[in-house]
Amino acid sequence: MGSPPPSTVSFSVAANLQIGSPRTADPAVEVIDLHKRYGDLTAVQGISLIVAPGETFGFLGPNGAGKSTTIKMLCTLVVPTSGTARVAGYDVVTARNEVRRRIGLVFQDTTLDDYLTAEENLRFHADLYGVPRAAVKSRLQEVMEMVGLWDRRKSEVKTFSGGMKRRLEIGRGLLHAPRVLFLDEPTVGLDPQTRNHIWNYIHELRKREDITIFLTTHYMDEAENCDRIAIIDNGQIVAVDTPEALKASIGKDRVEIQTDSNNGAIEALKDRFGLDATESEGAIAFHVDGGEQFVPLLFSEFSIPIRSVRVARPTLDDVFMNYTGRTIRDAESSAGERMATNPWMRARNRR
Amino acid sequence: MDARKESPVSTATVTPAGQLSIPESRITGGRLRDDFRGMNVVWRRELIRFARNRVRIITALVQPVLFLFVLGTGLSPVLKGGPHGFDFKTFLFPGILGMTVLFTAMFSAISIVWDREFGFMREMLVAPVRRSALVVGKCAGGATVATLQGAIIIVLAGLVGVPYSPILILTLLGEMALTAFGVTALGVLIAARMSQVESFQFVMQLLVLPMFFLSGAVFPLADLPQWLAVLTRLDPLSYAIAPMRTAVFEHIQVAPSLLKTLEPAITWDGWRVPLGLELGLIAAAGVGLLFAAVAQFSRPE
Numbered sequence: 110m111g112s113p114p115p116s117t118v119s120f121s122v123a124a125n126l127q128i129g130s131p132r133t134a135d136p137a138v139e140v141i142d143l144h145k146r147y148g149d150l151t152a153v154q155g156i157s158l159i160v161a162p163g164e165t166f167g168f169l170g171p172n173g174a175g176k177s178t179t180i181k182m183l184c185t186l187v188v189p190t191s192g193t194a195r196v197a198g199y200d201v202v203t204a205r206n207e208v209r210r211r212i213g214l215v216f217q218d219t220t221l222d223d224y225l226t227a228e229e230n231l232r233f234h235a236d237l238y239g240v241p242r243a244a245v246k247s248r249l250q251e252v253m254e255m256v257g258l259w260d261r262r263k264s265e266v267k268t269f270s271g272g273m274k275r276r277l278e279i280g281r282g283l284l285h286a287p288r289v290l291f292l293d294e295p296t297v298g299l300d301p302q303t304r305n306h307i308w309n310y311i312h313e314l315r316k317r318e319d320i321t322i323f324l325t326t327h328y329m330d331e332a333e334n335c336d337r338i339a340i341i342d343n344g345q346i347v348a349v350d351t352p353e354a355l356k357a358s359i360g361k362d363r364v365e366i367q368t369d370s371n372n373g374a375i376e377a378l379k380d381r382f383g384l385d386a387t388e389s390e391g392a393i394a395f396h397v398d399g400g401e402q403f404v405p406l407l408f409s410e411f412s413i414p415i416r417s418v419r420v421a422r423p424t425l426d427d428v429f430m431n432y433t434g435r436t437i438r439d440a441e442s443s444a445g446e447r448m449a450t451n452p453w454m455r456a457r458n459r460r
Numbered sequence: 461m462d463a464r465k466e467s468p469v470s471t472a473t474v475t476p477a478g479q480l481s482i483p484e485s486r487i488t489g490g491r492l493r494d495d496f497r498g499m500n501v502v503w504r505r506e507l508i509r510f511a512r513n514r515v516r517i518i519t520a521l522v523q524p525v526l527f528l529f530v531l532g533t534g535l536s537p538v539l540k541g542g543p544h545g546f547d548f549k550t551f552l553f554p555g556i557l558g559m560t561v562l563f564t565a566m567f568s569a570i571s572i573v574w575d576r577e578f579g580f581m582r583e584m585l586v587a588p589v590r591r592s593a594l595v596v597g598k599c600a601g602g603a604t605v606a607t608l609q610g611a612i613i614i615v616l617a618g619l620v621g622v623p624y625s626p627i628l629i630l631t632l633l634g635e636m637a638l639t640a641f642g643v644t645a646l647g648v649l650i651a652a653r654m655s656q657v658e659s660f661q662f663v664m665q666l667l668v669l670p671m672f673f674l675s676g677a678v679f680p681l682a683d684l685p686q687w688l689a690v691l692t693r694l695d696p697l698s699y700a701i702a703p704m705r706t707a708v709f710e711h712i713q714v715a716p717s718l719l720k721t722l723e724p725a726i727t728w729d730g731w732r733v734p735l736g737l738e739l740g741l742i743a744a745a746g747v748g749l750l751f752a753a754v755a756q757f758s759r760p761e
Contacts, residue, residue, distance in 0.1 A: 184586055185586070186585070186586060206588040210588045216583075219578075220579060220582040220583040221580065221583075222505065222579065224509045224513060225505070225508060233501045233504075233580075234583070234587075236500065236501045237497065237498055237501055237583075237588075237589055238588060239493070239494060239588070265512075
């Protein structure tokens with residue numbers, strides 16, 4: 110793992126981008142054709158992406174889509190089978206420690222030590238990352254105030270609620286002033302109110318720190334908070350853009366109806382209006398321009414009794430549906446089945 | 461820190477936006493310094509956890525106290541049958557020190573398994589610190605904690621007829637530390653290969669308990685049937701208990717005839733294994749296991 114001395118590294122980075130360009134112009138994350146195979150199972154199959162500095166980038170996809178594996182490769186925890194990835198200008202395989210110094214990582218499950226106080230947890234982190242002694246005190250106060258836990262710094266972490274722990278972990282991830290902060294499902298398992306709070310902290314953080322945030326989520330509403338999102342399914346990126354652009358790309362309204370005969374209705378929609386409809390959770394959904402004007406037409410022309418109608422502007426759910434042909438919930442249940450039959454994958458997923 | 465003083469941007473600066481920037485020249489410290497810091501964090505954490513978890517300290521005292529005072533008292537009449545009345549608890553004492561060290565060190569090491577999945581160890585594994593440093597820190601921490609737990613048992617020495625001689629106490633502490641280090645290294649090596657917390661029971665039943673029973677902690681390794689004699693000599697812990705017992709018996713008055721039964725030297729095919737070799741074996745095993753644990757822990761995923 111011998112990493113070259115820093116001077117050599119910065120030289121080669123500068124050379125790549127023409128000498129003289131500031132380091133901050135490097136992409137924060139640059140991934141080219143990344144693969145990860147576990148035996149027969151390909152968890153990640155050819156992901157490429159570029160995240161600009163200062164961007165908040167979201168990885169949206171169902172559990173088992175390859176989000177966590179990708180993030181682990183970017184954080185140097187898992188070695189890619191093939192392809193390259195650079196984070197903060199350093200290769201995740203050959204310059205592992207250089208990457209590690211420049212990233213903060215908040216795991217899905219808490220990794221705080223319950224027996225230590227909040228402050229001790231952070232001090233240990235500062236030591237592990239080699240934050241200079243003189244800087245630790247002020248930086249500690251700064252991040253703890255940012256996440257609203259400065260008053261509780263002397264309390265043992267076991268007295269903290271789930272939301273407080275998550276906030277402390279975010280604070281800890283920032284302590285060594287990383288250039289990229291990875292948040293793996295930052296709000297999973299938290300109640301809606303706490304989720305909101307966490308997002309407020311993340312927004313505050315974006316205002317105050319010059320930092321790139323790379324997060325994974327399977328909550329559509331959370332993905333809306335990102336500058337750009339990548340939709341990932343079966344280990345591949347199926348779409349990357351801003352949430353607005355992704356929604357606009359569909360353009361049409363989403364109409365959901367419940368009928369007495371769903372199969373017949375799908376057929377009828379196809380025959381009469383040339384619409385492709387899909388069935389999910391007992392309802393039929395399809396996309397059409399001017400949904401509200403379409404509904405009266407639907408009622409007048411349809412012979413199958415309609416029990417309910419809902420018209421909605423496109424959401425990220427629709428975007429996901431559009432690109433993958435299923436809802437994120439359906440994708441998760443089938444991924445769950447796939448995983449249940451593969452004990453190895455199940456064990457892996459617990460991590 | 462001194463090594464980097466010549467750097468012109470060596471002081472942390474606060475930008476107008478309130479964001480603290482830590483110059484990269486400062487955070488890219490030398491490898492050895494990083495490793496030392498990582499080691500130190502693991503070690504200190506182990507000590508803090510030990511000191512805070514009073515319940516664990518007290519629980520860990522129950523078993524040795526039961527062995528020493530219940531088993532020891534219960535078996536004493538059997539030994540008192542001879543002409544030289546002897547307190548079996550005195551015999552048992554060094555064995556119980558060994559037992560305390562064995563269980564505490566093993567527990568501390570195996571805790572890596574859940575710490576790695578659900579705890580702070582995960583956080584340490586993504587830090588810019590070599591894994592070998594973490595393993596060394598863990599072994600040092602486990603050894604310290606187990607020695608401290610053993611020191612608590614030493615406090616009871618007076619109750620079982622063992623004198624509070626400073627030399628004896630220092631000797632026992634040193635021997636316990638050596639043993640604890642070896643056991644922790646063995647535990648970490650096992651933990652590195654273990655994927656499930658449930659396997660802990662297997663380790664306890666198939667490894668730790670046999671090691672304890674075969675070590676001569678609770679009975680003298682003299683006049684044993686061949687099969688048992690062989691097994692006791694294969695048990696590395698035997699070579700850790702024997703020096704501790706030798707130290708204790710050097711500080712008490714025992715009739716020579718009784719000494720021969722109670723403190724027989726470990727022999728290999730009739731050859732008496734010297735004290736130095738016993739300690740050397742434990743030390744060598746500890747170092748070997750440490751290297752194996754480092755290698756096992758450093759494998760990339």
